[in-house]
Amino acid sequence: MKELLIKSLIESLPNIIQEIKDLFKKKNPTAPEPTDAEVMAGLTQAFISSLAKDDAYLAIHKK
């Protein structure tokens, strides 16, 4: 049982590690700088998708 739990966690870790890597990824120096509108769109997209994941999890697990 314990082995199964550890296996499950290890399987989830790559996603978390990738998220950390993405968070600190150095941007491509030749890529154009984002505009104010693009930054706002990026923030909104991050917020909406993250909120959706929260709501989905809470809908299943919150009593």
Add this chain to the structure above:
Amino acid sequence: MKSLLIIALLVGSFGCTKDIPPNLSPDSRIKYQATKVILALDVSRDAAIALADAGIITRPESVRVVEFHKAAITVVYSASPEWKITVLKALDELKGVLSVTAQNQLGHYLDLAKVLIQEVTN
């Protein structure tokens, strides 16, 4: 895992405020950093879910983390004048109500989010 987070913190100290595109307006600079804060909070949320799925922390504790996350990202997105103080305070309160196991497992992720929030410059 612990060493990975320490490395991430070190990299983050160079990566968060120093890579803000110089062409952005002051308001957009805040929004740029806010996006990174949301992503950092996402890591804490996803770690809590993964730990609950693995049975290492309880499901109610993961729900508490997700509820905190939802409130925190909403505050961050609102960009209210007090958002930094509000989220930092909520982070400390969350850590205080978690079990010892959950604190040990999630503490580094929450601290990472805290570092990024504190780095946000106005």
